[in-house]
Amino acid sequence: MTRIVIMGGGPAGYEAALVAAQHGAEVTVVESDGVGGACVLYDCVPSKTFIASAGGRSAFRNAGELGIHTDDNAAEVDLPVVHGRVKGLALAQSADIRARLQREGVRIVNGTAKFCDDTRGLAQHRVVVDSNGETETLSADVVLIATGATPRVLPGAEPDGKRVLDWRQIYDLPELPEHLAVIGSGVTGVEFASAYTELGVKVTMVSSRDRVLPHEDADAAAVLEDVFAERGTTVVKHARADKVENVGDGVKIHLEDGRVIEASHALMAVGSVPNTTDIGLDKIGIELGRGGYIPVDRVSRTNVSGVYAAGDCTGLMLLASVAAMQGRIAMWHALGEGVSPIKLKTVAANVFTNPEIANVGISQHAIDSGKVPARTIMLPLATNPRAKMEGLRRGFVKLFCRPATGVVIGGVVVAPNASELILPIALSVQNQLTVEDLATTFSVYPSLSGSITESGRQLMRHDDLD
Ligand SMILES: Cc1cc2nc3c(=O)[nH]c(=O)nc-3n(C[C@H](O)[C@H](O)[C@H](O)COP(=O)(O)OP(=O)(O)OC[C@H]3O[C@@H](n4cnc5c(N)ncnc54)[C@H](O)[C@@H]3O)c2cc1C
Numbered sequence: 242m243t244r245i246v247i248m249g250g251g252p253a254g255y256e257a258a259l260v261a262a263q264h265g266a267e268v269t270v271v272e273s274d275g276v277g278g279a280c281v282l283y284d285c286v287p288s289k290t291f292i293a294s295a296g297g298r299s300a301f302r303n304a305g306e307l308g309i310h311t312d313d314n315a316a317e318v319d320l321p322v323v324h325g326r327v328k329g330l331a332l333a334q335s336a337d338i339r340a341r342l343q344r345e346g347v348r349i350v351n352g353t354a355k356f357c358d359d360t361r362g363l364a365q366h367r368v369v370v371d372s373n374g375e376t377e378t379l380s381a382d383v384v385l386i387a388t389g390a391t392p393r394v395l396p397g398a399e400p401d402g403k404r405v406l407d408w409r410q411i412y413d414l415p416e417l418p419e420h421l422a423v424i425g426s427g428v429t430g431v432e433f434a435s436a437y438t439e440l441g442v443k444v445t446m447v448s449s450r451d452r453v454l455p456h457e458d459a460d461a462a463a464v465l466e467d468v469f470a471e472r473g474t475t476v477v478k479h480a481r482a483d484k485v486e487n488v489g490d491g492v493k494i495h496l497e498d499g500r501v502i503e504a505s506h507a508l509m510a511v512g513s514v515p516n517t518t519d520i521g522l523d524k525i526g527i528e529l530g531r532g533g534y535i536p537v538d539r540v541s542r543t544n545v546s547g548v549y550a551a552g553d554c555t556g557l558m559l560l561a562s563v564a565a566m567q568g569r570i571a572m573w574h575a576l577g578e579g580v581s582p583i584k585l586k587t588v589a590a591n592v593f594t595n596p597e598i599a600n601v602g603i604s605q606h607a608i609d610s611g612k613v614p615a616r617t618i619m620l621p622l623a624t625n626p627r628a629k630m631e632g633l634r635r636g637f638v639k640l641f642c643r644p645a646t647g648v649v650i651g652g653v654v655v656a657p658n659a660s661e662l663i664l665p666i667a668l669s670v671q672n673q674l675t676v677e678d679l680a681t682t683f684s685v686y687p688s689l690s691g692s693i694t695e696s697g698r699q700l701m702r703h704d705d706l707d
Pocket residue numbers: 248249250251252253254271272273274275277278279280281283284285286288289352353354355387388389390408429516519520551552553554558559560561562563564593
């Protein structure tokens with residue numbers, strides 16, 4: 242029986258464990274914190290639960306336009322309930338995953354794992370587990386490294402859990418901040434800026450670039466900036482934080498160019514660093530790549546035989562869905578199952594702001610820069626009948642297809658529930674469907690997804706109709 246040791250119990254680790262157990266391997270997951278990993282306990286799951294509460298409050302904002310009035314108190318935020326729900330849901334999901342793994346016969350060891358091979362080049366590997374000072378050594382035919390990542394700490398802006406916070410500490414705040422400065426305008430930064438704005442907090446975003454979401458669709462980022470401006474959220478651009486000081490009753494953010502921003506609290510959202518430095522990689526001969534990530538191929542193999550890596554520690558695309566797929570692929574490959582290499586061009590992703598921003602496939606940037614030839618369309622939601630009925634004025638659907646064949650190669654949706662609306666486009670990209678396939682599909686009337694089928698129709702050329 243193949244003995245598999247998995248270092249880390251996040252989506253990469255636990256999804257891999259499920260696959261390996263189903264294929265009859267003897268599986269041990271070593272997890273230093275809680276099953277479900279940072280994803281379930283601190284990052285993805287808590288933030289989306291928090292954002293759900295913020296969304297509950299936003300529902301009241303446009304109610305007046307629809308003819309529904311509430312008094313101001315109706316949308317008051319009960320923060321202990323919000324935070325309690327966030328933490329409770331995370332723990333419950335962690336317990337569910339633990340129970341599922343145990344049902345499948347996976348052994349879970351609480352502790353910190355590290356390679357301890359005597360020499361390099363061995364067919365089998367050894368992993369030592371430290372559980373509060375007690376150690377156990379595990380032998381493995383296959384090891385999966387799935388140790389994830391940790392919030393990046395800016396020297397001079399170390400989180401103190403009181404006024405200078407990372408995104409894992411905010412759920413311990415007794416009250417909503419009076420004025421929150423969010424440092425970093427990547428996905429994490431804008432999601433929290435949007436959520437706190439929706440909860441009625443004054444927010445200032447400190448963005449080192451000339452726009453928020455520098456890696457996302459530029460038109461989508463512009464919509465978000467408009468929304469921020471409308472709701473009184475300030476974005477300070479070309480602003481790189483050098484130091485963040487807790488001054489007792491607030492914070493001072495010193496920018497590299499000498500400007501100073503004052504707020505009551507600062508949320509550091511300046512990225513994350515992979516957990517790869519203290520796991521004995523030197524013992525087996527893995528050298529870290531740029532940013533400290535573990536280099537892997539498209540079936541999650543490292544350069545060392547029998548050792549795979551998956552998830553945030555590989556830096557491929559820092560998403561739970563990608564981590565889980567990398568973990569599964571690693572196990573299918575290790576256990577000799579037929580497996581297709583991971584295809585990142587088909588990954589659908591979503592930014593959980595209000596409105597949401599979802600994308601899949603080729604980006605507008607790749608098309609505009611001439612890298613990928615494509616026909617493109619952008620339909621504002623303002624032209625969609627359902628959007629009008631619901632009072633939605635912002636947002637759009639973009640669709641991209643190959644010029645000659647009309648095969649759908651990507652798209653972007655900006656809408657309140659873009660994470661749900663992106664699926665037909667993702668399905669088209671994954672299965673190489675054409676704009677004609679979309680155009681001839683019945684969508685419900687009236688519906689926001691009608692804008693997706695309409696985009697397909699508008700991208701059809703006359704020769705597509707022959
Ligand atoms: C604020 C935020 C929101 C996010 N929202 C989303 C989202 O909405 N959708 C999405 O797809 N992705 C989201 N992500 C990204 C997602 O959380 C990560 O991509 C995902 O957690 C990666 O999973 P993983 O298994 O690689 O690592 P992790 O979830 O980080 O799990 C790794 C685990 O390994 C453990 N570990 C580390 N070292 C050792 C060791 N030596 N021994 C034993 N155990 C160890 C850690 O304690 C941790 O529990 C978000 C990220 C952040 C920061």
